[in-house]
Amino acid sequence: MNAPDDARVRGCGHAGTVEIPIFPLGAVLLPGESLSLQIFEPRYVALVRDCTDGRREPEFGVVLIARGHEVGGGEVRTEVGTVARITEVIELPDSRYRLRCKGTERLRIEKWLDDAPYPRAEAELWPDGPGTDDAASLAGLRERADRLHTLTAQFARRNGIRRPPPSASLDDLPADPTARSYELAARLPIGPTDRQAALSAPDSSSRLTALTTAVDDAIAMMEFRLL
Known part of the structure; x- marks a missing residue:
């Protein structure tokens, strides 16, 4: 051509x-x-x-x-x-x-x-807009990720799954807020719709909010499945 x-x-x-x-x-x-x-x-x-x-x-x-x-x-x-x-x-x-x-x-x-x-x-x-300090959001997201992994492991044991999925490591993240927020989106166990919402967020702090919502929804679903 x-x-x-x-x-x-x-x-x-x-x-x-x-x-x-x-x-x-x-x-x-x-x-x-x-x-x-x-x-x-x-x-x-x-x-x-x-x-x-x-x-x-x-x-x-x-x-x-x-x-x-x-x-x-x-x-x-x-x-x-x-x-x-x-x-x-x-x-x-x-x-x-x-x-x-x-x-x-x-x-x-x-x-x-x-x-x-x-x-x-x-x-x-479409570069990110300026974001705010994400220390608090990042800490909350780590706690939620740990909670989701605990629930997922419980579900796996209950259903006879020998090897539960590994916990998403949220350590050794990039220092740049934008790169860090994308790396979090890549590591967290979320689906395409939630990844798209993270990609479409206007800035890094909004991206962390979208990721927090996604993990909260996953926790709620897993808690329901464990009832």
């Missing part, structure tokens, strides 16, 4: 609104997380080839599929995602690829474009 002439398509490393390929997934990629993908669907094979042709930044946006499936198209997508930078490409037989990527920056979709030859959107980077 020929490289588009418009320099805006070269990736989200540029300021303002840019055109970027989008990979909708049934999972949430957070900034700082690693992502491995098996590529076989023709539209995403085309996406990989365009992203790795050396004429643009090797990156694409990842957004959560709110409703639908990864294969076949027609899915409903969220409006907030993460830039995934390709760090390794392994070409496989039958026009397939294995990718390793790293989540870098958060993005916000401004306008969806035509899906031919693959999903694309006009998007802008």
Whole structure:
């Protein structure tokens, strides 16, 4: 495929609104997380080839599929995602690829474009707003995570599960508030909807509030299941 002439398509490393390929997934990629993908669907094979042709930044946006499936198209997508930078490409037989990527920056979709030859959107980077001191929120979240692990272990023992899930380690977190809040979202045992809420929070302190709500909901559910 020929490289588009418009320099805006070269990736989200540029300021303002840019055109970027989008990979909708049934999972949430957070900034700082690693992502491995098996590529076989023709539209995403085309996406990989365009992203790795050396004429643009090797990156694409990842957004959560709110409703639908990864294969076949027609899915409903969220409006907030993460830039995934390709760090390794392994070409496989039958026009397939294995990718390793790293989540870098958060993005916000401004306008969806035509899906031919693959999903694309006009998007802008969305850095965190200023947050407040999160010491108290972080301490409360640690207590809740410990409580959730205790309840989960009790549930596992009651139901004959030999190896209960390990406790999420909330130690050795980054010093930067934004990176720390994303790391917490990555480590806590929460589902895609709660991870998306954390990703969509406007700042680090709001993200901790969203994570606290998610863990509280998980605790309440586990307590109900233990009745």
